[in-house]
Amino acid sequence: MIVLTFFVVAVIYCFAVLYRRKQFVDLMLNKFRAPSTDPLLGHVARIPPNSPGIFKTFFDSKEGWFRKYGKNIALIRPLYDVQLFVSNPADVEKILANPNSKTARKADSYFDLEAWLGTGLLLAWGEKWFQRRKIITPTFHFNILEQFTEVMSKQSDILVQKLKPKVNAGDIDIYLYTTLFALDVICETSMGIPIDAQSSPDSEYVKAVKEITLILQRRFFSLVSRWQFLYDLTPDGRREKELLKILHGFTDSVILQRREQLLQKKPTDKATKMNFLDMLLNSTMNGKPPSNSDIREEVDTFMFEGHDTTTSGIAFALYQLSQHKDIQDRLYEELADIYGDTNHMEITYKQLADLRYLDMVVKEALRIRPSVPLIGRRLTEDTVIDGVNVPNGTNIIIPIYALHNDPDNFPNPQKFDPDRFDPSQTEGRHPFAYVPFSAGARNCIGQKFALIEIKLVIAKLIMHYELLPATEQKSPILQGDIVLKSADGICLRLAERKRNK
Numbered sequence: 001m002i003v004l005t006f007f008v009v010a011v012i013y014c015f016a017v018l019y020r021r022k023q024f025v026d027l028m029l030n031k032f033r034a035p036s037t038d039p040l041l042g043h044v045a046r047i048p049p050n051s052p053g054i055f056k057t058f059f060d061s062k063e064g065w066f067r068k069y070g071k072n073i074a075l076i077r078p079l080y081d082v083q084l085f086v087s088n089p090a091d092v093e094k095i096l097a098n099p100n101s102k103t104a105r106k107a108d109s110y111f112d113l114e115a116w117l118g119t120g121l122l123l124a125w126g127e128k129w130f131q132r133r134k135i136i137t138p139t140f141h142f143n144i145l146e147q148f149t150e151v152m153s154k155q156s157d158i159l160v161q162k163l164k165p166k167v168n169a170g171d172i173d174i175y176l177y178t179t180l181f182a183l184d185v186i187c188e189t190s191m192g193i194p195i196d197a198q199s200s201p202d203s204e205y206v207k208a209v210k211e212i213t214l215i216l217q218r219r220f221f222s223l224v225s226r227w228q229f230l231y232d233l234t235p236d237g238r239r240e241k242e243l244l245k246i247l248h249g250f251t252d253s254v255i256l257q258r259r260e261q262l263l264q265k266k267p268t269d270k271a272t273k274m275n276f277l278d279m280l281l282n283s284t285m286n287g288k289p290p291s292n293s294d295i296r297e298e299v300d301t302f303m304f305e306g307h308d309t310t311t312s313g314i315a316f317a318l319y320q321l322s323q324h325k326d327i328q329d330r331l332y333e334e335l336a337d338i339y340g341d342t343n344h345m346e347i348t349y350k351q352l353a354d355l356r357y358l359d360m361v362v363k364e365a366l367r368i369r370p371s372v373p374l375i376g377r378r379l380t381e382d383t384v385i386d387g388v389n390v391p392n393g394t395n396i397i398i399p400i401y402a403l404h405n406d407p408d409n410f411p412n413p414q415k416f417d418p419d420r421f422d423p424s425q426t427e428g429r430h431p432f433a434y435v436p437f438s439a440g441a442r443n444c445i446g447q448k449f450a451l452i453e454i455k456l457v458i459a460k461l462i463m464h465y466e467l468l469p470a471t472e473q474k475s476p477i478l479q480g481d482i483v484l485k486s487a488d489g490i491c492l493r494l495a496e497r498k499r500n501k
Protein backbone atom coordinates (compact mmCIF):
# COMPACT_ATOMS: atom_id res chain seq x y z
CA MET A 1 0.00 0.00 0.00
CA ILE A 2 2.80 2.41 0.95
CA VAL A 3 4.58 1.59 -2.30
CA LEU A 4 1.44 2.20 -4.31
CA THR A 5 0.82 5.55 -2.59
CA PHE A 6 4.42 6.56 -3.21
CA PHE A 7 4.10 5.58 -6.86
CA VAL A 8 0.86 7.55 -7.33
CA VAL A 9 2.34 10.64 -5.62
CA ALA A 10 5.47 10.39 -7.81
CA VAL A 11 3.39 10.15 -10.98
CA ILE A 12 1.24 13.12 -9.96
CA TYR A 13 4.36 15.11 -9.15
CA CYS A 14 5.91 14.33 -12.56
CA PHE A 15 2.75 15.37 -14.35
CA ALA A 16 2.56 18.60 -12.33
CA VAL A 17 6.19 19.42 -13.23
CA LEU A 18 5.55 18.66 -16.91
CA TYR A 19 2.37 20.74 -16.86
CA ARG A 20 4.22 23.73 -15.39
CA ARG A 21 6.99 23.33 -17.94
CA LYS A 22 4.47 23.12 -20.77
CA GLN A 23 2.88 26.34 -19.63
CA PHE A 24 6.29 28.02 -19.72
CA VAL A 25 6.95 26.58 -23.21
CA ASP A 26 3.61 27.96 -24.43
CA LEU A 27 4.44 31.36 -22.96
CA MET A 28 7.89 31.47 -24.62
CA LEU A 29 6.55 30.23 -27.97
CA ASN A 30 3.93 32.93 -27.77
CA LYS A 31 6.58 35.62 -27.30
CA PHE A 32 9.48 34.34 -29.41
CA ARG A 33 9.28 33.00 -32.94
CA ALA A 34 10.24 29.38 -33.55
CA PRO A 35 9.36 26.48 -35.86
CA SER A 36 6.40 24.32 -34.84
CA THR A 37 7.20 21.71 -32.18
CA ASP A 38 6.42 18.10 -31.43
CA PRO A 39 4.54 17.76 -28.08
CA LEU A 40 7.03 15.35 -26.53
CA LEU A 41 10.26 15.81 -28.46
CA GLY A 42 10.01 19.57 -28.95
CA HIS A 43 12.20 20.77 -31.81
CA VAL A 44 14.47 17.75 -31.69
CA ALA A 45 12.06 15.99 -34.06
CA ARG A 46 12.89 18.67 -36.65
CA ILE A 47 16.66 18.57 -36.33
CA PRO A 48 18.77 16.04 -38.27
CA PRO A 49 20.61 13.63 -35.96
CA ASN A 50 24.10 14.50 -37.17
CA SER A 51 26.48 17.31 -36.38
CA PRO A 52 26.63 19.10 -39.78
CA GLY A 53 22.83 18.76 -40.08
CA ILE A 54 22.31 20.39 -36.69
CA PHE A 55 24.63 23.25 -37.60
CA LYS A 56 22.94 23.84 -40.96
CA THR A 57 19.48 23.81 -39.37
CA PHE A 58 20.39 26.77 -37.20
CA PHE A 59 23.01 28.67 -39.13
CA ASP A 60 22.54 28.15 -42.86
CA SER A 61 22.92 31.57 -44.46
CA LYS A 62 19.62 31.22 -46.37
CA GLU A 63 17.46 28.55 -44.75
CA GLY A 64 18.80 28.52 -41.17
CA TRP A 65 16.42 29.27 -38.30
CA PHE A 66 18.13 32.55 -37.50
CA ARG A 67 17.46 33.73 -41.06
CA LYS A 68 13.88 32.47 -40.99
CA TYR A 69 12.70 33.24 -37.49
CA GLY A 70 14.78 36.22 -36.39
CA LYS A 71 17.43 36.97 -33.79
CA ASN A 72 15.82 35.49 -30.69
CA ILE A 73 14.38 31.99 -30.87
CA ALA A 74 12.86 29.64 -28.28
CA LEU A 75 14.29 26.14 -28.80
CA ILE A 76 12.34 23.38 -27.10
CA ARG A 77 14.20 20.22 -26.09
CA PRO A 78 12.40 16.99 -25.10
CA LEU A 79 10.13 17.16 -22.04
CA TYR A 80 9.35 20.85 -22.44
CA ASP A 81 12.84 22.12 -21.77
CA VAL A 82 13.22 25.71 -23.05
CA GLN A 83 16.55 27.08 -24.30
CA LEU A 84 16.22 30.69 -25.36
CA PHE A 85 18.63 31.60 -28.19
CA VAL A 86 19.43 35.30 -28.04
CA SER A 87 21.38 37.05 -30.80
CA ASN A 88 20.15 40.61 -30.63
CA PRO A 89 23.32 42.55 -29.59
CA ALA A 90 21.46 44.73 -27.09
CA ASP A 91 20.02 41.64 -25.38
CA VAL A 92 23.40 39.88 -25.53
CA GLU A 93 24.88 42.87 -23.72
CA LYS A 94 22.25 42.62 -20.99
CA ILE A 95 23.24 39.02 -20.35
CA LEU A 96 27.02 39.19 -20.67
CA ALA A 97 27.59 42.62 -19.14
CA ASN A 98 25.26 42.11 -16.22
CA PRO A 99 27.21 43.34 -13.15
CA ASN A 100 26.16 40.13 -11.38
CA SER A 101 27.59 38.02 -14.16
CA LYS A 102 30.62 37.01 -12.10
CA THR A 103 28.29 34.79 -10.20
CA ALA A 104 26.47 33.88 -13.41
CA ARG A 105 25.89 30.23 -13.90
CA LYS A 106 26.63 28.60 -17.19
CA ALA A 107 23.61 27.08 -18.97
CA ASP A 108 22.56 23.65 -17.66
CA SER A 109 23.83 21.96 -20.83
CA TYR A 110 27.44 22.85 -19.84
CA PHE A 111 27.20 20.38 -17.03
CA ASP A 112 27.38 17.57 -19.58
CA LEU A 113 31.04 18.62 -19.64
CA GLU A 114 31.47 18.19 -15.91
CA ALA A 115 32.64 14.57 -15.96
CA TRP A 116 35.52 15.75 -18.13
CA LEU A 117 36.33 19.30 -16.99
CA GLY A 118 35.10 19.16 -13.39
CA THR A 119 34.04 22.55 -12.12
CA GLY A 120 37.19 24.28 -13.31
CA LEU A 121 37.17 27.90 -14.41
CA LEU A 122 34.85 27.34 -17.38
CA LEU A 123 32.07 25.68 -15.38
CA ALA A 124 32.62 27.18 -11.92
CA TRP A 125 30.41 29.95 -10.64
CA GLY A 126 30.03 32.20 -7.60
CA GLU A 127 32.81 32.38 -5.02
CA LYS A 128 34.71 29.38 -6.42
CA TRP A 129 34.92 30.99 -9.86
CA PHE A 130 35.95 34.32 -8.34
CA GLN A 131 38.82 32.79 -6.32
CA ARG A 132 40.08 30.65 -9.18
CA ARG A 133 40.04 33.53 -11.66
CA LYS A 134 42.04 35.61 -9.18
CA ILE A 135 44.67 32.88 -8.85
CA ILE A 136 44.93 32.19 -12.59
CA THR A 137 44.77 35.73 -14.02
CA PRO A 138 48.47 36.60 -13.31
CA THR A 139 49.44 33.71 -15.64
CA PHE A 140 48.51 36.00 -18.51
CA HIS A 141 50.59 38.94 -17.38
CA PHE A 142 52.45 40.80 -20.13
CA ASN A 143 55.88 39.54 -18.96
CA ILE A 144 54.78 35.93 -19.04
CA LEU A 145 53.08 36.28 -22.43
CA GLU A 146 56.30 37.77 -23.74
CA GLN A 147 58.17 34.62 -22.68
CA PHE A 148 55.48 32.39 -24.18
CA THR A 149 55.97 34.15 -27.52
CA GLU A 150 59.37 32.46 -27.81
CA VAL A 151 57.82 29.01 -27.41
CA MET A 152 55.05 29.83 -29.90
CA SER A 153 57.67 31.03 -32.35
CA LYS A 154 59.72 27.85 -31.94
CA GLN A 155 56.64 25.65 -32.42
CA SER A 156 55.64 27.70 -35.50
CA ASP A 157 59.08 27.01 -37.00
CA ILE A 158 58.53 23.29 -36.39
CA LEU A 159 55.17 23.52 -38.16
CA VAL A 160 56.80 25.28 -41.12
CA GLN A 161 59.28 22.38 -41.37
CA LYS A 162 56.58 19.72 -41.01
CA LEU A 163 54.70 21.27 -43.92
CA LYS A 164 57.71 21.38 -46.27
CA PRO A 165 57.05 17.97 -47.84
CA LYS A 166 53.50 19.11 -48.60
CA VAL A 167 54.58 21.90 -50.96
CA ASN A 168 53.12 21.26 -54.45
CA ALA A 169 51.85 17.92 -53.12
CA GLY A 170 48.09 18.46 -53.58
CA ASP A 171 45.37 19.05 -51.02
CA ILE A 172 46.18 18.83 -47.32
CA ASP A 173 43.88 19.03 -44.29
CA ILE A 174 45.57 21.88 -42.45
CA TYR A 175 43.46 21.21 -39.34
CA LEU A 176 45.45 18.03 -38.65
CA TYR A 177 48.65 20.06 -38.47
CA THR A 178 47.34 23.04 -36.52
CA THR A 179 45.79 20.84 -33.83
CA LEU A 180 49.18 19.25 -33.02
CA PHE A 181 50.86 22.65 -33.13
CA ALA A 182 48.30 24.09 -30.68
CA LEU A 183 48.67 21.11 -28.37
CA ASP A 184 52.44 21.55 -28.28
CA VAL A 185 52.03 25.26 -27.55
CA ILE A 186 49.58 24.84 -24.67
CA CYS A 187 51.60 22.04 -23.06
CA GLU A 188 54.96 23.77 -23.28
CA THR A 189 53.71 27.22 -22.24
CA SER A 190 50.91 26.68 -19.75
CA MET A 191 52.06 23.35 -18.32
CA GLY A 192 55.80 23.69 -18.71
CA ILE A 193 55.92 20.23 -20.34
CA PRO A 194 57.08 19.83 -23.96
CA ILE A 195 55.24 16.85 -25.48
CA ASP A 196 56.38 16.93 -29.12
CA ALA A 197 52.92 16.23 -30.52
CA GLN A 198 53.97 17.58 -33.92
CA SER A 199 56.59 14.86 -34.15
CA SER A 200 54.24 12.06 -33.06
CA PRO A 201 51.05 12.92 -34.91
CA ASP A 202 48.95 10.00 -33.66
CA SER A 203 48.08 11.79 -30.44
CA GLU A 204 45.53 9.72 -28.51
CA TYR A 205 44.58 12.85 -26.60
CA VAL A 206 43.71 14.80 -29.77
CA LYS A 207 41.63 11.91 -31.09
CA ALA A 208 39.81 11.57 -27.78
CA VAL A 209 39.01 15.31 -27.67
CA LYS A 210 37.59 15.09 -31.18
CA GLU A 211 35.38 12.14 -30.33
CA ILE A 212 34.15 13.34 -26.95
CA THR A 213 33.13 16.76 -28.27
CA LEU A 214 31.04 15.02 -30.94
CA ILE A 215 29.42 12.80 -28.30
CA LEU A 216 28.69 15.80 -26.07
CA GLN A 217 26.99 17.61 -28.89
CA ARG A 218 24.70 14.62 -29.51
CA ARG A 219 24.01 14.55 -25.77
CA PHE A 220 22.56 18.07 -25.90
CA PHE A 221 19.66 16.80 -28.02
CA SER A 222 19.24 13.38 -26.43
CA LEU A 223 16.24 12.41 -24.34
CA VAL A 224 17.97 9.98 -21.99
CA SER A 225 20.92 12.25 -21.25
CA ARG A 226 18.95 13.99 -18.52
CA TRP A 227 19.24 10.83 -16.38
CA GLN A 228 22.88 9.93 -15.87
CA PHE A 229 22.19 6.28 -15.01
CA LEU A 230 20.25 5.82 -18.28
CA TYR A 231 22.81 7.74 -20.31
CA ASP A 232 25.59 5.52 -18.91
CA LEU A 233 23.86 2.52 -20.47
CA THR A 234 23.85 4.01 -24.01
CA PRO A 235 26.73 3.38 -26.47
CA ASP A 236 27.63 7.10 -26.23
CA GLY A 237 27.59 6.97 -22.42
CA ARG A 238 29.89 3.93 -22.39
CA ARG A 239 32.25 5.41 -24.96
CA GLU A 240 32.37 8.69 -23.04
CA LYS A 241 33.68 6.80 -20.00
CA GLU A 242 36.46 5.18 -22.06
CA LEU A 243 37.44 8.52 -23.56
CA LEU A 244 37.52 10.16 -20.13
CA LYS A 245 40.12 7.60 -19.06
CA ILE A 246 42.36 8.69 -21.95
CA LEU A 247 41.79 12.41 -21.36
CA HIS A 248 42.29 12.31 -17.60
CA GLY A 249 45.22 9.91 -17.95
CA PHE A 250 46.95 12.40 -20.22
CA THR A 251 46.44 15.41 -17.96
CA ASP A 252 47.39 13.36 -14.88
CA SER A 253 50.68 12.48 -16.54
CA VAL A 254 51.34 16.15 -17.38
CA ILE A 255 50.69 17.19 -13.75
CA LEU A 256 52.85 14.38 -12.40
CA GLN A 257 55.79 15.23 -14.65
CA ARG A 258 55.63 18.86 -13.66
CA ARG A 259 55.39 18.05 -9.95
CA GLU A 260 58.51 15.91 -10.26
CA GLN A 261 60.38 18.60 -12.16
CA LEU A 262 59.49 21.16 -9.52
CA LEU A 263 60.58 18.83 -6.73
CA GLN A 264 63.93 18.41 -8.43
CA LYS A 265 63.94 22.16 -9.10
CA LYS A 266 64.78 21.59 -12.76
CA PRO A 267 62.53 23.80 -14.86
CA THR A 268 62.55 22.49 -18.43
CA ASP A 269 63.83 25.71 -19.94
CA LYS A 270 64.04 29.43 -19.42
CA ALA A 271 60.86 30.22 -21.34
CA THR A 272 58.65 28.10 -19.14
CA LYS A 273 59.87 29.10 -15.70
CA MET A 274 56.56 30.63 -14.72
CA ASN A 275 53.42 29.07 -16.07
CA PHE A 276 49.82 28.31 -15.32
CA LEU A 277 50.43 24.90 -13.80
CA ASP A 278 53.23 26.11 -11.50
CA MET A 279 51.03 28.97 -10.39
CA LEU A 280 48.34 26.44 -9.43
CA LEU A 281 50.75 24.01 -7.76
CA ASN A 282 52.16 26.84 -5.65
CA SER A 283 48.81 28.43 -4.82
CA THR A 284 46.53 28.07 -1.83
CA MET A 285 42.79 27.59 -2.09
CA ASN A 286 40.80 28.42 1.04
CA GLY A 287 44.07 28.56 2.96
CA LYS A 288 45.15 25.04 1.91
CA PRO A 289 47.27 23.70 -0.96
CA PRO A 290 44.98 22.69 -3.85
CA SER A 291 44.01 19.02 -3.99
CA ASN A 292 44.85 16.83 -7.00
CA SER A 293 41.29 17.15 -8.26
CA ASP A 294 41.38 20.97 -7.89
CA ILE A 295 44.44 21.02 -10.09
CA ARG A 296 43.23 18.48 -12.58
CA GLU A 297 39.96 20.23 -13.31
CA GLU A 298 41.83 23.43 -14.16
CA VAL A 299 44.44 21.61 -16.23
CA ASP A 300 41.71 19.75 -18.15
CA THR A 301 39.90 23.03 -18.74
CA PHE A 302 43.03 24.77 -20.01
CA MET A 303 44.17 21.88 -22.15
CA PHE A 304 40.80 21.78 -23.90
CA GLU A 305 39.97 25.50 -24.05
CA GLY A 306 43.56 26.36 -24.86
CA HIS A 307 44.10 24.01 -27.79
CA ASP A 308 40.83 23.16 -29.56
CA THR A 309 39.75 26.79 -29.90
CA THR A 310 43.05 28.10 -31.28
CA THR A 311 43.30 25.11 -33.64
CA SER A 312 39.98 26.06 -35.18
CA GLY A 313 40.89 29.77 -35.29
CA ILE A 314 44.19 29.12 -37.07
CA ALA A 315 42.86 26.51 -39.50
CA PHE A 316 39.85 28.57 -40.62
CA ALA A 317 41.98 31.71 -40.96
CA LEU A 318 44.48 29.87 -43.19
CA TYR A 319 41.59 28.50 -45.20
CA GLN A 320 40.20 32.00 -45.80
CA LEU A 321 43.63 33.23 -46.87
CA SER A 322 43.94 30.32 -49.32
CA GLN A 323 40.65 31.43 -50.86
CA HIS A 324 41.54 35.13 -51.12
CA LYS A 325 44.80 35.75 -52.94
CA ASP A 326 44.41 39.55 -52.81
CA ILE A 327 44.11 39.53 -49.01
CA GLN A 328 46.97 37.08 -48.63
CA ASP A 329 49.19 39.23 -50.87
CA ARG A 330 48.40 42.33 -48.83
CA LEU A 331 49.22 40.48 -45.65
CA TYR A 332 52.48 39.21 -47.14
CA GLU A 333 53.39 42.78 -48.13
CA GLU A 334 52.85 43.96 -44.58
CA LEU A 335 55.08 41.21 -43.22
CA ALA A 336 57.73 41.58 -45.92
CA ASP A 337 57.96 45.32 -45.21
CA ILE A 338 59.11 44.47 -41.69
CA TYR A 339 60.99 41.24 -42.17
CA GLY A 340 62.31 41.58 -45.72
CA ASP A 341 62.60 38.19 -47.36
CA THR A 342 64.25 36.42 -44.49
CA ASN A 343 63.12 32.90 -43.74
CA HIS A 344 64.45 33.16 -40.25
CA MET A 345 62.34 35.99 -38.99
CA GLU A 346 61.88 36.41 -35.27
CA ILE A 347 58.61 38.10 -34.41
CA THR A 348 58.60 39.70 -31.01
CA TYR A 349 55.62 40.30 -28.78
CA LYS A 350 55.97 44.05 -29.34
CA GLN A 351 56.20 43.75 -33.13
CA LEU A 352 52.93 41.84 -33.26
CA ALA A 353 51.13 44.95 -32.06
CA ASP A 354 52.34 46.86 -35.14
CA LEU A 355 51.06 44.31 -37.66
CA ARG A 356 47.74 46.06 -38.22
CA TYR A 357 46.55 44.18 -41.28
CA LEU A 358 47.35 40.85 -39.64
CA ASP A 359 45.22 41.97 -36.71
CA MET A 360 42.33 42.78 -39.05
CA VAL A 361 42.68 39.43 -40.86
CA VAL A 362 42.56 37.49 -37.59
CA LYS A 363 39.60 39.50 -36.29
CA GLU A 364 37.69 38.86 -39.51
CA ALA A 365 38.57 35.15 -39.45
CA LEU A 366 37.15 34.89 -35.91
CA ARG A 367 34.08 36.80 -37.03
CA ILE A 368 33.12 34.68 -40.00
CA ARG A 369 34.08 31.38 -38.35
CA PRO A 370 34.12 31.96 -34.56
CA SER A 371 35.92 29.09 -32.83
CA VAL A 372 33.25 29.01 -30.13
CA PRO A 373 29.95 29.17 -32.02
CA LEU A 374 27.65 29.14 -28.96
CA ILE A 375 27.86 30.00 -25.29
CA GLY A 376 25.19 29.69 -22.63
CA ARG A 377 24.07 31.16 -19.34
CA ARG A 378 21.39 30.39 -16.82
CA LEU A 379 19.66 33.57 -15.73
CA THR A 380 20.18 34.33 -12.06
CA GLU A 381 17.53 37.04 -12.03
CA ASP A 382 14.46 37.95 -14.08
CA THR A 383 15.66 39.75 -17.23
CA VAL A 384 13.78 41.66 -19.88
CA ILE A 385 14.73 40.27 -23.28
CA ASP A 386 13.13 41.64 -26.43
CA GLY A 387 10.57 43.36 -24.21
CA VAL A 388 9.60 40.07 -22.53
CA ASN A 389 10.24 39.41 -18.84
CA VAL A 390 12.18 36.14 -18.89
CA PRO A 391 12.28 34.50 -15.46
CA ASN A 392 15.27 33.67 -13.31
CA GLY A 393 16.53 30.15 -14.03
CA THR A 394 15.91 30.23 -17.79
CA ASN A 395 18.67 28.78 -19.95
CA ILE A 396 19.96 31.29 -22.48
CA ILE A 397 22.15 30.37 -25.45
CA ILE A 398 24.11 33.10 -27.21
CA PRO A 399 24.80 31.90 -30.75
CA ILE A 400 28.01 33.82 -31.47
CA TYR A 401 28.03 32.38 -34.99
CA ALA A 402 24.59 33.87 -35.75
CA LEU A 403 25.56 37.21 -34.21
CA HIS A 404 28.71 37.41 -36.36
CA ASN A 405 26.91 36.34 -39.53
CA ASP A 406 23.89 38.58 -39.17
CA PRO A 407 23.64 41.05 -42.10
CA ASP A 408 22.31 43.70 -39.70
CA ASN A 409 25.62 43.59 -37.83
CA PHE A 410 27.94 42.82 -40.76
CA PRO A 411 26.55 43.58 -44.23
CA ASN A 412 27.19 40.79 -46.74
CA PRO A 413 28.31 38.55 -43.87
CA GLN A 414 29.50 35.63 -46.02
CA LYS A 415 32.20 37.84 -47.55
CA PHE A 416 35.62 37.55 -45.92
CA ASP A 417 36.64 41.18 -45.65
CA PRO A 418 39.29 42.19 -43.06
CA ASP A 419 38.64 45.87 -43.85
CA ARG A 420 35.51 45.59 -41.72
CA PHE A 421 37.91 45.93 -38.81
CA ASP A 422 39.61 49.04 -40.11
CA PRO A 423 38.97 51.57 -37.32
CA SER A 424 37.13 53.81 -39.82
CA GLN A 425 34.56 51.05 -40.36
CA THR A 426 33.92 49.91 -36.82
CA GLU A 427 32.25 53.13 -35.71
CA GLY A 428 28.58 52.68 -34.92
CA ARG A 429 28.82 48.87 -34.65
CA HIS A 430 27.22 47.55 -31.50
CA PRO A 431 30.06 46.42 -29.17
CA PHE A 432 28.25 43.15 -28.49
CA ALA A 433 27.80 42.33 -32.19
CA TYR A 434 31.33 40.90 -32.19
CA VAL A 435 32.22 38.68 -29.23
CA PRO A 436 34.50 35.80 -30.33
CA PHE A 437 35.98 35.68 -26.81
CA SER A 438 32.67 36.47 -25.11
CA ALA A 439 32.61 39.64 -22.99
CA GLY A 440 32.07 40.85 -19.45
CA ALA A 441 33.50 39.30 -16.31
CA ARG A 442 33.39 35.77 -17.72
CA ASN A 443 35.17 36.52 -20.95
CA CYS A 444 37.99 34.32 -22.24
CA ILE A 445 40.94 34.48 -19.90
CA GLY A 446 43.21 33.24 -22.70
CA GLN A 447 42.25 35.89 -25.27
CA LYS A 448 45.64 37.64 -25.47
CA PHE A 449 47.49 34.34 -25.42
CA ALA A 450 45.32 33.01 -28.26
CA LEU A 451 45.71 36.11 -30.42
CA ILE A 452 49.50 36.05 -30.11
CA GLU A 453 49.59 32.37 -31.01
CA ILE A 454 47.26 32.70 -33.99
CA LYS A 455 49.03 35.77 -35.39
CA LEU A 456 52.50 34.35 -34.94
CA VAL A 457 51.86 31.09 -36.70
CA ILE A 458 49.95 32.72 -39.57
CA ALA A 459 52.76 35.24 -40.09
CA LYS A 460 55.41 32.51 -40.21
CA LEU A 461 53.41 30.34 -42.59
CA ILE A 462 52.61 33.22 -44.95
CA MET A 463 56.27 34.23 -45.09
CA HIS A 464 57.21 30.71 -46.18
CA TYR A 465 54.29 29.47 -48.21
CA GLU A 466 51.67 30.65 -50.59
CA LEU A 467 48.30 29.20 -49.61
CA LEU A 468 46.16 28.05 -52.54
CA PRO A 469 42.59 26.77 -52.69
CA ALA A 470 42.17 23.00 -52.47
CA THR A 471 41.29 21.27 -55.71
CA GLU A 472 38.89 18.70 -54.24
CA GLN A 473 37.09 20.44 -51.36
CA LYS A 474 34.63 23.17 -52.32
CA SER A 475 34.00 24.54 -48.86
CA PRO A 476 34.30 22.95 -45.39
CA ILE A 477 31.14 21.33 -44.03
CA LEU A 478 30.69 23.14 -40.74
CA GLN A 479 29.73 21.53 -37.46
CA GLY A 480 29.65 23.00 -33.98
CA ASP A 481 31.02 20.34 -31.64
CA ILE A 482 31.40 22.82 -28.76
CA VAL A 483 34.20 24.26 -30.91
CA LEU A 484 33.59 25.01 -34.60
CA LYS A 485 34.97 22.27 -36.84
CA SER A 486 34.55 20.86 -40.31
CA ALA A 487 33.18 17.39 -41.07
CA ASP A 488 35.46 17.00 -44.11
CA GLY A 489 38.60 18.74 -42.87
CA ILE A 490 39.87 22.22 -43.71
CA CYS A 491 41.72 21.79 -46.96
CA LEU A 492 44.15 23.90 -48.96
CA ARG A 493 47.33 23.54 -51.02
CA LEU A 494 50.81 24.89 -50.41
CA ALA A 495 53.30 26.43 -52.80
CA GLU A 496 56.74 27.87 -52.09
CA ARG A 497 56.41 31.62 -51.37
CA LYS A 498 57.69 33.64 -54.32
CA ARG A 499 59.76 36.48 -52.93
CA ASN A 500 59.09 39.83 -54.46
CA LYS A 501 61.25 41.99 -52.20
Ligand code: HEM
Binds near residue numbers: 106371375376
Ligand atom coordinates in the same frame (compact mmCIF):
# COMPACT_ATOMS: atom_id res chain seq x y z
C1 HEM B 1 40.73 31.46 -30.67
C2 HEM B 1 40.92 31.09 -29.42
C3 HEM B 1 39.90 31.18 -28.34
C4 HEM B 1 38.58 31.54 -28.41
C5 HEM B 1 37.79 31.97 -29.64
C6 HEM B 1 38.05 31.45 -27.07
C7 HEM B 1 36.75 31.77 -26.73
C8 HEM B 1 36.24 31.70 -25.46
C9 HEM B 1 34.89 32.03 -25.10
C10 HEM B 1 33.80 32.47 -26.08
C11 HEM B 1 34.77 31.86 -23.77
C12 HEM B 1 33.50 32.05 -22.93
C13 HEM B 1 32.89 30.71 -22.68
C14 HEM B 1 31.57 30.78 -21.97
O1 HEM B 1 31.03 31.84 -21.72
O2 HEM B 1 31.05 29.73 -21.66
C15 HEM B 1 36.04 31.42 -23.26
C16 HEM B 1 36.30 31.14 -21.94
C17 HEM B 1 37.49 30.63 -21.49
N1 HEM B 1 38.63 30.44 -22.23
FE1 HEM B 1 38.87 30.84 -24.21
N2 HEM B 1 39.02 31.03 -26.23
C18 HEM B 1 40.18 30.87 -26.95
C19 HEM B 1 41.41 30.49 -26.47
C20 HEM B 1 41.68 30.20 -25.17
C21 HEM B 1 42.99 29.86 -24.66
C22 HEM B 1 44.27 29.82 -25.51
C23 HEM B 1 42.85 29.59 -23.33
C24 HEM B 1 43.89 29.20 -22.32
C25 HEM B 1 45.16 29.32 -22.49
C26 HEM B 1 41.45 29.78 -23.00
C27 HEM B 1 40.89 29.58 -21.76
C28 HEM B 1 39.59 29.89 -21.43
C29 HEM B 1 39.03 29.71 -20.09
C30 HEM B 1 39.76 29.10 -18.90
C31 HEM B 1 37.72 30.18 -20.14
C32 HEM B 1 36.73 30.27 -18.98
C33 HEM B 1 36.92 31.66 -18.37
C34 HEM B 1 35.99 31.98 -17.22
O3 HEM B 1 34.82 31.57 -17.22
O4 HEM B 1 36.44 32.69 -16.31
N3 HEM B 1 40.78 30.15 -24.14
N4 HEM B 1 36.92 31.33 -24.31
